[in-house]
Amino acid sequence: xxxxxxxxxxxxxxxxxxxxxxxxxxxxxxxxxxxxxxxxxxxxxxxxxxxxxxxxxxxxxxxxxxxxxxxxxxxxxxxxxxxxxxxxxxxxxxxxxxxxxxxxxxxxxxxxxxxxxxxxxxxxxxxxxxxxxxxxxxxxxxxxxxxxxxxxxxxxxxxxxxxxxxxxxxxxxxxxxxxxxxxxxxxxxxxxxxxxxxxxxxxxxxxxxxxxxxxxxxxxxxxxxxxxxxxxxxxxxxxxxxxxxxxxxxxxxxxxxxxxxxxxxxxxxxxxxxxxxxxxxxxxxxxxxxxxxxxxxx
Amino acid sequence: xxxxxxxxxxxxxxxxxxxxxxxxxxxxxxxxxxxxxxxxxxxxxxxxxxxxxxxxxxxxxxxxxxxxxxxxxxxxxxxxxxxxxxxxxxxxxxxxxxxxxxxxxxxxxxxxxxxxxxxxxxxxxxxxxxxxxxxxxxxxxxxxxxxxxxxxxxxxxxxxxxxxxxxxxxxxxxxxxxxxxxxxxxxxxxxxxxxxxxxxxxxxxxxxxxxxxxxxxxxxxxxxxxxxxxxxxxxxxxxxxxxxxxxxxxxxxxxxxxxxxxxxxxxxxxxx
Ligand SMILES: Nc1ncnc2c1ncn2[C@@H]1O[C@H](COP(=O)(O)OP(=O)(O)OP(=O)(O)O)[C@@H](O)[C@H]1O
Ligand SMILES: [Mg+2]
Numbered sequence: 001x002x003x004x005x006x007x008x009x010x011x012x013x014x015x016x017x018x019x020x021x022x023x024x025x026x027x028x029x030x031x032x033x034x035x036x037x038x039x040x041x042x043x044x045x046x047x048x049x050x051x052x053x054x055x056x057x058x059x060x061x062x063x064x065x066x067x068x069x070x071x072x073x074x075x076x077x078x079x080x081x082x083x084x085x086x087x088x089x090x091x092x093x094x095x096x097x098x099x100x101x102x103x104x105x106x107x108x109x110x111x112x113x114x115x116x117x118x119x120x121x122x123x124x125x126x127x128x129x130x131x132x133x134x135x136x137x138x139x140x141x142x143x144x145x146x147x148x149x150x151x152x153x154x155x156x157x158x159x160x161x162x163x164x165x166x167x168x169x170x171x172x173x174x175x176x177x178x179x180x181x182x183x184x185x186x187x188x189x190x191x192x193x194x195x196x197x198x199x200x201x202x203x204x205x206x207x208x209x210x211x212x213x214x215x216x217x218x219x220x221x222x223x224x225x226x227x228x229x230x231x232x233x234x235x236x237x238x239x240x241x242x243x244x245x246x247x248x249x250x251x252x253x254x255x256x257x258x259x260x261x262x263x264x265x266x267x268x269x270x271x272x273x274x275x276x277x278x279x280x281x282x283x284x285x286x287x288x289x290x291x292x293x294x295x296x297x298x
Numbered sequence: 299x300x301x302x303x304x305x306x307x308x309x310x311x312x313x314x315x316x317x318x319x320x321x322x323x324x325x326x327x328x329x330x331x332x333x334x335x336x337x338x339x340x341x342x343x344x345x346x347x348x349x350x351x352x353x354x355x356x357x358x359x360x361x362x363x364x365x366x367x368x369x370x371x372x373x374x375x376x377x378x379x380x381x382x383x384x385x386x387x388x389x390x391x392x393x394x395x396x397x398x399x400x401x402x403x404x405x406x407x408x409x410x411x412x413x414x415x416x417x418x419x420x421x422x423x424x425x426x427x428x429x430x431x432x433x434x435x436x437x438x439x440x441x442x443x444x445x446x447x448x449x450x451x452x453x454x455x456x457x458x459x460x461x462x463x464x465x466x467x468x469x470x471x472x473x474x475x476x477x478x479x480x481x482x483x484x485x486x487x488x489x490x491x492x493x494x495x496x497x498x499x500x501x502x503x504x505x506x507x508x509x510x511x512x513x514x515x516x517x518x519x520x521x522x523x524x525x526x527x528x529x530x531x532x533x534x535x536x537x538x539x540x541x542x543x544x545x546x547x548x549x550x551x552x553x554x555x556x557x558x559x560x561x562x563x564x565x566x567x568x569x570x
C-alpha cells in the first residue's frame with residue numbers, strides 16, 4: 001500500500017522558475033486494486049507518479065510504502081524502484097538495447113537476479129504484453145510505435161513490481177491497441193495482491209478498468225473513491241476540465257427524455273460507465289419491450 | 299538535477315545595455331578589451347573601473363552575479379598575482395627573506411594584472427554574456443560576418459546551425475532528465491560504483507538520446523523544407539537590426555573613455 005501524507009512538490013525550488021506541482025495531498029493506493037488517476041493537463045499526475053517510487057523527493061510531507069518512508073535513505077529509495085514500477089508517458093523513448101529481449105532484461109539484471117530467473121521473467125513479460133518470439137530477437141528501433149510501447153511496458157513488468165504505475169499507457173494507440181493493452185494490464189494483478197495505478201485522460205478507459213478513482217485538479221485532489229462516487233461529482237469534474245464518460249452522458253440524457261415522456265427508466269442508468277453495462281441494460285429493456293408487444297423504444 | 303544548470307547565463311532585462319544593438323555590443327566588447335589593455339597605470343585603471351561600474355549599474359545585474367562569474371578564474375588570478383609578486387625584479391626592495399626578494403614593482407604589477415583580469419571578465423560579461431540573448435547574438439554574428447560570405451564562407455549556414463543548437467539545448471536537457479528518470483525507474487544507478495561502472499551506466503541514456511536527436515533533426519529538416527527554407531540568399535528577417543541613437547551615444551562614450559585612458563596613461567605616469 002502506498003500512502004501519501006501531506007505531500008507537496010515544487011519544481012525548481014529557489015530559482016526564478018519555481019513552480020508548485022503538487023500541493024499538500026494525502027491519499028492511499030490500496031493493495032489488489034486498480035486505481036485510476038485522472039486530471040486535466042498539468043494537474044500534477046505525472047509528478048505524483050514519480051513521487052511514488054522516490055524518483056522525486058517530496059518538498060514536504062511523506063510517501064509511505066507499506067508504512068515505511070521511501071525517502072528515508074538513498075538505499076531505501078533505490079530498493080523502492082523495484083517494488084513500485086513506473087511506466088512513463090511515451091515509454092518507447094527509453095529503449096536502448098540491441099534486441100527487445102535484452103531491453104526487457106535490463107530491469108531484472110539491475111535487480112541482480114540470476115540468468116534463469118531473468119529469462120523466465122523476460123518470457124513472462126513478453127507473453128503478457130503480447131510480444132512474439134521473433135519480435136524479442138529484433139531491434140527495438142525497427143518496431144512500430146505500438147510494439148515499442150509494449151516492449152517498454154514489458155521492461156517494467158519484468159521486474160514484477162508489487163505496484164505497477166502506468167502514465168498514459170494507451171496514449172497514441174489505435175482503439176484495438178488501447179483495449180488490448182489496458183485489458184492485459186488489468187490482468188496483471190489477478191490472483192495476487194499486486195496493484196495497478198493507471199494515469200489517463202480518457203474517462204472511458206479509467207471508468208472501464210478502475211476500482212478506485214482519484215481525480216486531481218491543479219496539484220490538489222478533487223475527489224476520490226469508487227467510479228460511481230467520483231462520477232457523481234459531475235459539476236466539480238466539469239469545472240476542472242474533466243467530463244463523465246460519454247456513455248454515462250448519453251444514458252443520462254436518455255433517462256431524462258424518457259422521464260419527460262413518462263416512460264419508465266431505471267435510475268441506475270446514471271451509473272453506467274462502460275458501454276458494456278449500458279448495452280446489457282438496454283438490450284434487456286428492449287427484449288422486455290418486444291415481449292410486451294413492441295411498444296415505443298426509449 | 300540537470301535543469302539547475304543555467305545555460306548561456308542570459309538575464310532578461312530592460313536596461314539600455316540590454317537594448318543596444320547586438321552588433322554594436324560585439325564591437326564594443328572588442329573595444330572594451332582594447333581599453334582594458336591600454337590602461338597602464340593605477341589611475342587609468344581607475345577610469346576603466348568607473349566605466350565598468352557604470353555598466354554594471356545601468357544593466358541592473360547584481361554584484362553577487364558578477365562575483366560568481368569571477369569564481370572560475372579565481373585560481374588564475376591567484377596564480378598571476380603570485381607569479382608577479384615573486385618573479386618581478388625592480389629597484390625598490392619591499393622586503394626580502396631567505397632567497398626571496400619582493401620588489402614594490404612586483405606588487406604593483408600583480409595588482410594591475412589582477413585588476414585587469416577582474417575588469418576584463420566583469421566588463422565583457424555585462425556587455426555581452428549577461429545582457430544579450432543567444433538568439434540576438436547569433437543574429438549579430440551573422441550580420442557582422444556577412445562580408446565573408448562574398449569569399450564563399452557559409453556564414454548564414456553557420457549562424458543557422460548555431461541558433462538551432464542553442465534552441466535545442468533546453469529541449470535536450472529536458473529529454474535527458476526524462477530518460478534518466480525512466481532508466482532509474484528500471485533500477486539504473488548513476489551515482490555509485492567505479493568510473494567504468496558509471497560510464498557503462500550512461501549507455502542506456504546516451505543511446506535513446508542520440509536516437510531521438512536524429513529523429514528530431516530529421517523532423518526539423520522536413521519542417522523547414524516544407525516552409526521553403528532555402529538558405530540565406532534573399533531571406534528577409536523578422537527582426538531587422540537597426541542602429542538607434544543610444545547605440546551611437548554609447549559608442550561615443552566608449553571612444554571618449556579610450557581617449558581618457560590614453561591621456562591618463564601619459565599625463566599621470568608619475569602617479570604610480
Ligand atoms: N521537470 C519539470 N520542471 C518544471 N516544472 C515541471 C516539470 N514537470 C512538470 N512541471 C510542472 O508541474 C506541473 C504538473 O506537471 P505534471 O507533468 O505532473 O502534469 P500532468 O498532470 O502529468 O500533465 P499531463 O496530463 O499533461 O501529462 C505542470 O504545471 C508542469 O508545468
Ligand atoms: Mg503527465
